[in-house]
Amino acid sequence: MHHATAHNLQIDAPVARLDGVTKRYFSGRREFLALDNVSIEIASGDWVAIVGPSGSGKSTLLNIIAGIDSADTGDVLVAGRLLNGLSENQLASWRGREVGIVFQFFQLMPTLNVVENVMLPMDLAGLGRGRRDRAMALLERVGISQLALNLPSELSGGEQQRAAIARALANEPSLLLADEPTGNLDSTTGARIVDLLEDVWQSGTTIVMVTHDSAVADRATRTITMRDGRATQFGTPRMASSPAGQAG
Amino acid sequence: MRSLLVKIRRDLRRRPLRNSLTVLGVVFGVAGVVAISVATHAMVDAQRLTYAGSQQADLATFTSDISPTTRHLIERQPNVAAADTRAVTFTRFDAGSGWVNVRLVGIDSFEAMQLNVVTLVRGRWPERGEIAFDESARDLSALAIGDVVAIRDAPNEPIIYLTVVGFTRSPAQLGAGLLNRATAYTQATTVREMTGRTGDNFLLVRVVDQQRASQTAEDLSRLLSKRGAQAFGFNVRDPNDFVGSRELGTLLLLLRVFSWLGAALSAVLVANTIAAVMGEERNQIGILKSLGARRNQIIITYLAYATGIGFAGTLVGWVAGSIIGRWITTDLTNLTGLQQPPFRVSGREIMLALLVGTLVTVSATLVPALLYSRTRPASLLRSVGVRSEAGHPLVVRLTAPVARASTSVAIGVKTRFGGRVALARRLVSSPSRSPRSSALRR
Numbered sequence: 001m002h003h004a005t006a007h008n009l010q011i012d013a014p015v016a017r018l019d020g021v022t023k024r025y026f027s028g029r030r031e032f033l034a035l036d037n038v039s040i041e042i043a044s045g046d047w048v049a050i051v052g053p054s055g056s057g058k059s060t061l062l063n064i065i066a067g068i069d070s071a072d073t074g075d076v077l078v079a080g081r082l083l084n085g086l087s088e089n090q091l092a093s094w095r096g097r098e099v100g101i102v103f104q105f106f107q108l109m110p111t112l113n114v115v116e117n118v119m120l121p122m123d124l125a126g127l128g129r130g131r132r133d134r135a136m137a138l139l140e141r142v143g144i145s146q147l148a149l150n151l152p153s154e155l156s157g158g159e160q161q162r163a164a165i166a167r168a169l170a171n172e173p174s175l176l177l178a179d180e181p182t183g184n185l186d187s188t189t190g191a192r193i194v195d196l197l198e199d200v201w202q203s204g205t206t207i208v209m210v211t212h213d214s215a216v217a218d219r220a221t222r223t224i225t226m227r228d229g230r231a232t233q234f235g236t237p238r239m240a241s242s243p244a245g246q247a248g
Numbered sequence: 249m250r251s252l253l254v255k256i257r258r259d260l261r262r263r264p265l266r267n268s269l270t271v272l273g274v275v276f277g278v279a280g281v282v283a284i285s286v287a288t289h290a291m292v293d294a295q296r297l298t299y300a301g302s303q304q305a306d307l308a309t310f311t312s313d314i315s316p317t318t319r320h321l322i323e324r325q326p327n328v329a330a331a332d333t334r335a336v337t338f339t340r341f342d343a344g345s346g347w348v349n350v351r352l353v354g355i356d357s358f359e360a361m362q363l364n365v366v367t368l369v370r371g372r373w374p375e376r377g378e379i380a381f382d383e384s385a386r387d388l389s390a391l392a393i394g395d396v397v398a399i400r401d402a403p404n405e406p407i408i409y410l411t412v413v414g415f416t417r418s419p420a421q422l423g424a425g426l427l428n429r430a431t432a433y434t435q436a437t438t439v440r441e442m443t444g445r446t447g448d449n450f451l452l453v454r455v456v457d458q459q460r461a462s463q464t465a466e467d468l469s470r471l472l473s474k475r476g477a478q479a480f481g482f483n484v485r486d487p488n489d490f491v492g493s494r495e496l497g498t499l500l501l502l503l504r505v506f507s508w509l510g511a512a513l514s515a516v517l518v519a520n521t522i523a524a525v526m527g528e529e530r531n532q533i534g535i536l537k538s539l540g541a542r543r544n545q546i547i548i549t550y551l552a553y554a555t556g557i558g559f560a561g562t563l564v565g566w567v568a569g570s571i572i573g574r575w576i577t578t579d580l581t582n583l584t585g586l587q588q589p590p591f592r593v594s595g596r597e598i599m600l601a602l603l604v605g606t607l608v609t610v611s612a613t614l615v616p617a618l619l620y621s622r623t624r625p626a627s628l629l630r631s632v633g634v635r636s637e638a639g640h641p642l643v644v645r646l647t648a649p650v651a652r653a654s655t656s657v658a659i660g661v662k663t664r665f666g667g668r669v670a671l672a673r674r675l676v677s678s679p680s681r682s683p684r685s686s687a688l689r690r
Binding site: 063066068069070088089092093095096097101103107109110111112116119120121123124125167171 | 249250251252254255258259262531532534535536537538539540541542543544545621622624625626627629
């Protein structure tokens with residue numbers, strides 16, 4: 001098993017560090033070990049792909065980094081905060097400022113239009129004026145500004161995922177987490193979404209992405225392979241280009 | 249919070265049928281309680297109004313013949329504000345549909361009535377050979393102006409024929425339908441001829457100080473006795489015990505009990521619907537928390553939704569309740585002969601409506617909102633669906649014997665009750681006290 005201390009990458013200023021993290025789930029009386037003593041580090045400016053078979057603990061690992069799930073044991077340090085012991089409110093405030101999350105099934109609010117969905121995290125964080133302008137700029141960036149007033153149900157899967165990425169970037173998070181961002185899209189649309197993520201990464205945002213797709217994983221700077229709840233392999237696949245100031 | 253309020257506004261429009269039915273549930277609960285409250289208070293007003301408006305007598309008694317001189321003497325007694333007399337007999341009438349009991353009241357001058365003033369509703373006051381009925385008499389017999397009615401005390405007695413010329417409303421008197429006896433008015437001479445009397449036989453007195461009404465009744469009995477007349481027991485009016493007040497009080501109490509039962513039933517239905525809506529919102533609460541929503545933001549959001557539903561139901565329920573209450577008041581005042589008071593908006597009913605309507609929806613929302621707001625987003629985003637064992641060992645253990653007999657029955661029971669058991673367990677145990685939650689958290 002590879003741990004952060006063992007892998008061969010040079011890591012500076014980790015944006016996330018997990019140390020000996022274990023997570024169990026219960027289904028009735030049955031216990032399921034989702035994460036087994038996982039220790040990893042993710043450096044600022046990294047684009048990390050978490051890969052592995054179904055049920056290997058990829059999404060659980062991502063959820064714990066995002067603070068939307070908690071570890072049973074081990075320390076979770078993300079964006080400068082030790083998440084262990086934070087209350088739900090503290091976690092929510094921290095998450096709203098520091099983390100952007102992109103879900104496989106987009107998870108846009110169905111009764112809010114696209115621009116309102118993008119403004120939502122700013123609203124929750126209590127940002128004042130300029131929210132709409134910023135939301136429109138983000139939609140422009142992801143290429144769907146013309147759909148700003150449409151409801152999510154009126155958008156294609158790819159357009160919804162673009163809206164979700166714009167929403168995730170709303171509060172300029174230091175870390176963008178994406179759970180199977182192309183998992184519900186056709187290959188062409190998926191490739192465009194990965195291009196968009198690369199563009200986001202190029203601008204300096206750290207990305208951690210769960211994917212089944214090896215082609216998508218190849219676009220990342222690093223991979224973490226999960227198997228049976230363990231981080232078994234840390235790789236450094238090719239990277240086309242690196243964000244300014246970061247080694248690829 | 250602006251985006252969240254936009255979301256709530258659109259959510260309210262998103263489920264028009266369910267939201268309308270929920271509002272309707274609140275309306276039923278509020279309307280029932282408000283209607284009975286409106287009717288109860290209106291009846292108190294009606295009693296007060298009738299007492300003031302019709303110059304109700306405080307003392308009343310049947311007597312032997314009273315001369316006008318005796319009546320004038322009574323009027324000059326201490327604590328007597330006014331006195332009036334009637335010639336009264338209890339007989340029967342027939343308007344062509346059978347013999348009906350009637351209290352026939354003879355009055356010398358309908359324009360000069362001082363106490364228990366009768367109001368003419370239709371037609372005109374009767375002259376000699378004519379009769380006017382209290383309008384509730386039509387509950388017992390089909391009567392119309394111009395009809396000729398036969399009056400006869402007993403089968404072998406002579407019959408008198410009188411023409412119906414008007415309909416009246418008698419103050420503070422139970423309706424004919426309740427008493428199974430009509431009230432009618434005619435000239436006093438007609439009644440005196442029927443009864444063979446020379447004077448009136450029913451004395452009405454209004455006192456100055458009601459506290460001394462009983463003493464005044466005793467004084468008047470002695471006075472009548474000295475003058476060779478006899479009083480057959482004075483009825484002293486209790487201001488809080490008007491005619492039929494006990495029956496009315498019982499009726500209103502029953503209606504109040506049923507209205508609160510109705511409110512409780514509608515509360516359960518509304519709470520059930522809102523709990524289902526909140527269950528559907530579980531995923532969206534998970535998204536909101538993932539995006540950084542704090543507990544109070546989530547709770548306020550869904551309380552705003554509940555308040556919207558509750559307020560709409562309260563408003564419609566209050567209007568409906570006020571209208572129904574007015575109908576009940578009209579019916580009851582007609583039955584009891586009380587004067588219907590004008591409608592007035594009462595802060596008490598508005599508060600009651602808000603209490604019933606808003607409290608139900610807000611409390612029904614608060615419980616799941618509190619529960620979900622403290623649940624990890626990952627749990628909220630996880631698809632629950634319908635599971636046969638639903639992860640609830642208690643239900644699994646309890647249904648184990650059933651499962652051996654019939655798997656499908658066991659699955660049905662678990663699906664039906666599994667979620668409720670889990671919800672109850674989570675409500676009674678905070679995450680910090682729950683052993684499993686503790687294990688999961690740390």
